[in-house]
Amino acid sequence: MSHINATLQQIQPVKACVRKHLPVVVKGTCLLETHKEEQMKDLRCAVVKPSYSVAVVAEHAVELREYEEQDPQKCLPVLLLTEDSDKEYLDDLKNELEVAINTKRIQYGTLCFILLNCRRSYDPEKRCKESPLENVAVTHKLSAEEKRKFAGKRQVLEKQYEPEFILTFVLMSEEFTEDYVKQFVEHLLQGINRHTVVTRLILYVALLNTYVQNSFISQSHCEALLALTIHMERFRQHEFESSLSEQAKLVFLHLRDDKTHIESIRIIHPLVAKEILQQLLGSKTQSSLAMDLLCENVLFEHRFGREEYLSFLRALFMRRSRISKGDKYDSSFSPLIEHVCENEKSPDKAIDLLKEAFQHFHKDPFFAQQLARLHYTYEKFEEAKHWAETAASQLPNNSYILDTKGQVYRKWFQAKCTAIDNGNVPKTAQNTADAVETALKALECFQECERAAEADMENINSSGFFSEVKVGCSLLKLISSLQVFANGANGHSECMKYLLTDYIPEEVEQAWGPFHGRLKKLQKTMQDALEWISEDLCYFQTDIVADEEGTHQCPEEKISQPLLAKRSSVYGKYFSEGYSTTLLQSGQPIPTNLTPFQKRMIIYHLGGSNMTSILSKLTDQKDAIPDLQCILSLYPKNPLKANIGQRDIVSYIVANITLNCLSPQNPMVASVKNLQALCHQFPSDKRKCLPGALFLLTLLFWPEDDDTDHEKETKYQFVQSAVEHLEKGYWTKMKDIPQRKRRLYTHFFLGSGNGLDKFVHKRKFESVTKVFSVSEKRMKWFRGEAWKKPEIAKMLKSVSGWTENGVVYLEGPQKKKFSILPLHVPSVPHSDENITFYLGFTFRGLVACNIIVKQK
Template identity: 25%
Template sequence: MDHNQRESPTSAVVSDEAVTQFENYWQEQLSHYVQKNPPRWSTNTKVFSFLALLNAYVPDSYLLKDECQRILGPPDPIHGGPPFEERMEPFTRFIHTSNPGPEHVCMIHPQVARKAVELLAVTGFTRSTTAKDLMVSLCGDQPQPHIIQFIKYLLTKREMQEGCKEKFSKLVSDVMEHENHYNAVSVLKTASNKFTQNPNFPQTISRLYHSLCQRIFYSNKKSQPGNIYTFFQYRQKITRHYRSAETWARNAINRAPRNSYMADTLGQVYMHQLMNSQHLSFTTHGVVEMANQAFKAFEDVEDKAEKEVVPQMEDPGGTVNISDSFNNRGLFGFIQVANIVFKKLDVNTIPDLGMQVETKFTFFEWYLTYSKPSMTTLEPHYFWKNVVLCYENYTGQRAAASTSFPGLLDHLNRGLFTSRGQRAFKQEAPSTQRELEIIRDHLRSQYEENPEDVDLAERYVLSNIILSNKMPNAPHLDLVTELQIILYVFLGTDVGLRNSEFYLLVLLLFWPEEHHQGQQEDDEECQATEDEEVNTRNGEDEDIDGLEPAQPSPAGLVFDLDLQQYVTFMERAFERAMYDKYLRGRYLLPLFFLGKGSGLSRWIHKSRLDAIVEENVDKGNRKMRRINEMWVSGNVWHLQKVRDILLPVRVEACQPWEREGREVWVHVGEKRIKARTEVNPDGPALGTTLFYLGFTIQGPVVFDVGAPHNA
């Protein structure tokens, strides 16, 4: 069982009772027995200590009975020796001999195992000694696959805490806490020597040496050495540890030369030396040299990450590295090093940094706008903060003033509890109506001067949609025909070869309006809800000024696009831009939802749903978790304000030969288009379930709401 996994009340009671029984029995018999029969020469105590260590830290771990018998030594039961259970006395009552499978031996409960490890350590038999002894005893020339798997988990599996991974495995962290760093290094060195092809062990050793440097820094922060000799010793020790960290990082790279995550370890070593250069008495030349080494290391990470592929693309020759997700650490590490350089050196000391920083900023702007690590996690708060500060330091421009396509999309997120700016800087003012009008007018002027620039056309069209979400009932925003004409001009050229953003706008603007029974009542309810929403979020906004009437549509102009074709174009553009490569393994964020309004106002930006969710979640340190639970559970779809503004769509199952992956048909007027869905596309309840339609940067996606409103 995972350390963070919650036990059921019944299981918790059982485990508490078992731990109490074990503690009592330990005091009565086991403590005395273990001291008289320590693991180093008592084989049954050794087997018990191995089982305790494995079951305390590795879920569902076990030893085969044959493995236990080999440790116990002769006589074997098949040669007339006593049964296994008898030889394991007095530990037998706390051991299972057929769980999780036949001939599998483990402790009766993980909590008992943890208590056993704790009490063994108090008696003098430490975690590090037991771990090394386990590897010596069970990892010979050809260790069993399950033993290899358990050792790797034991020493390198980092658990998630509040959306971030711990620095080290639970065992390694406990060794550092209850023993010391050097014992943790010793355990990892034993593993590295046993498993000479595995890069994870030298990588962890490198990180341990770096962690040791950080610990020395912090311990000396308030009490700097008092004389030159002591300071020299202090600096010498830090330098020696960093050299060890670099050596082991290179060892990891040599074992996995195409693995970007191993390469990142070396970049981290250089970056932290640069960060702490004042402790190492670096000269300006030394700082420049270390910065260049760090930049080079992270560029190597980026290069390796570019060449990594998803598991389905694995080649039989093994010439590429496999990764479920794109490793962004090379790009982000470059940003971090650039920030350090800005503080320590003249901005012009290293040439061309500004251009490279702009490129990295552009990447992260769309990367964080279009996706997040998973449905329930976000990047750490410092992520966007580093990107923004670096961009502003090297360009002199405000990141918040960006009018790129993803930059425009992010304007409506500002001020929300979950927005990246709010999380990075603790406070963020929402974009006002007036600010969005200025942006729209500026983009319109630019577009009118360059009507053949498709990028300007896209951004001008999007600025109107963004503004319509800020003031959804403003009549001047009903410029659909004018905006349709702007995009229509580009449809006849580069057919099927434009970017995902262009095809997203085509689908939004040319999506036919639904006219169904009760639509007028729904629109009135929607308008009332939107009025309330606008008054709540934008009460401080200024009045609309400079309005222009919508242009009439040209006589005889009829738009009848094949929307399915543009869905296909959008999916291909997603792949062509390599979004599928960079965003693989991440959750694609819905950018817009189909609403009940008309014109531009029927496209609901996700921020409006986020604002409604935040209103329904209590404040406190669990607010983010509660927001995530609302989305994951689907409760967001049952909030009345959400139902008031979103328009349900009719969904139909695709035939098996009609779909790729999880796809369904969505009825659009008298036509159908394919959309992705997270529900079972073969499910029998498609016709009786309510669905809402959203759009990611990949294309349309259907969200399962559940029973209809009147159910």
């Protein structure tokens, strides 16, 4: 009971800013609450114990909400406080609570639960400015009124206790100022014996608490290190505390886990731990202390609480800093490893630490992966290759490790290119053969990564595809700079002839003998990779990039819509005639002697290669209209009579729609009827249609108000067939990954216009919501507030339908039901109702947004 009350007392200031009421009691073990049985007027509150599963927490939260209540529809909201919970835990908890609300059939719009997450941050005020609707900064700074009250209380306490016995209170009253903490630790450490085991224990705990959030060492581990022999359990705590020095007694905070009942210790505050580490180490380095801790076998092999201890030790060497998780900066390695490399100026010591960790953690392949990354960061490529291969030999199907292996060769290739440029040697096939071989090895690794990522049903990793394109572009740059290919237009033609045909110039024939076959596949493999990325982004583009929670499963670069457009343009530039692109951009007539391949590559260069790149022009509108006009002019004048492929048809149609969004009534835009006619060239067997083709069928064949019944029936059949196959493709793409991790992206909404004007792209809403930050926009869309904006309501067309057993329908031809996926499931009324909604178009099919029950 005392522990529960103490826990609540610690978080009372946070609760006070929400409601000045005490929580109520409820049966259950995963929620902490005060034992005062009185109903609150506004909220019921509880603290979540994250050691319990989200399913159990959700179950007990529902019990708390319904405690002594008669009507589930009219219960008080429950405020759940979590402390430093990671995003995945919170997402899972939110999902479980939503499921519980739906299962209980609570009326949509009823406030049931409030999640309040307290997270450590080095710059809370900045994060609050980025999203003031979601965050409140709680800092070490006190208001004038709080300072007055703290001073008064401190005077009262100091009459009863010495300052060292009320350390936490004194630190809070001093606002954790750097000078005070420094002086406090300096005073604390006076007279300490630096050579005792207890002092070594203080250093170990300080090291962990400085670098690993919420870390501790179990009391059992401490007893093992101090070689204590406890004969009677009831004297255990007394004997342990008696073995500690006076300094240790003052700075150690004693904890007890509510679930496992394991007792542990940590330093009273991370700032104090950091200062202890700096002052107590003396001439010793943090790397040597970390090595001592790692090699402290009595701690490493101790059985009780071993899992928690090893997880903290692992995080010490592996966990990267993330601003999104409250850290000061984003790091490439763990803060300890970066400290050793930068402050101790010793990458070799950092490497030795990771090597030792690799051995102690039973040759863990992820430590080998970190060693590979650290080695290539400092251009130690032979060693990096060794460690990457070591990791891959143990986990040959892990796409993240295969990506790291590819990155070793990519960085190595970059270093070789730099050496060639700086060495002022002639760029001949002989002098570049080694670099070309390294680039091809990188491509091979990234293709292995792609295959492993596609086979992995539980993780998302697109980095192999994007890295393949990056290396391919760099390799094209090197090839085109060779003396044999660098002679203007003639040299470029020679280069294209070599890469795209069976032709092999005499100058490269022997030196590049082993590479010819792979180099001639370069254009096709890069194009395939770009198409794969585009399709993936079409499904799962998001307005924010999810946090990278893993320590090792973090790609080199996050793939975004603008980044894809940029790489597609660079790829097209190398395979298109430079002078042709110049002519097009200057508005001069298109040369008549361009081949279909040259035209396609110029389209790539201008950003018209795929749906994602084209739609990105709605965001980055600089030169978008002239570029789109050039793109359309490169297609046959009458596409209906030309024999163009399915991907080209998709790109052509999307370019028309995009140009119409930017420049309505533009004379270059084809009519809806012509675009519909072009869709008839898609395969009649919808299983052979590309997802982009199926998406366009749902878009272009959505019926108009003035269509005849026969026209509507024909169009609905097109749409229905396309939706069925989109749905199948969606679940294949989703794998076994929770849907919350890959938010479905709605590209277009049904507008109030006619023809192509009835397609409203989501970016058009930017003018209405641009005053808000990204996270605020998400909250406004999620709550439904954004839909109520008159500017948005004016753009969109309201569609009538109804619900049956939680399914949304609208009426198709001949009274047929046409089911529509609700974008937000809880918005569907539980009873059968007549409704209105906005219609959205996604790569899963049609979705219903802003569902509103019609008033009877």
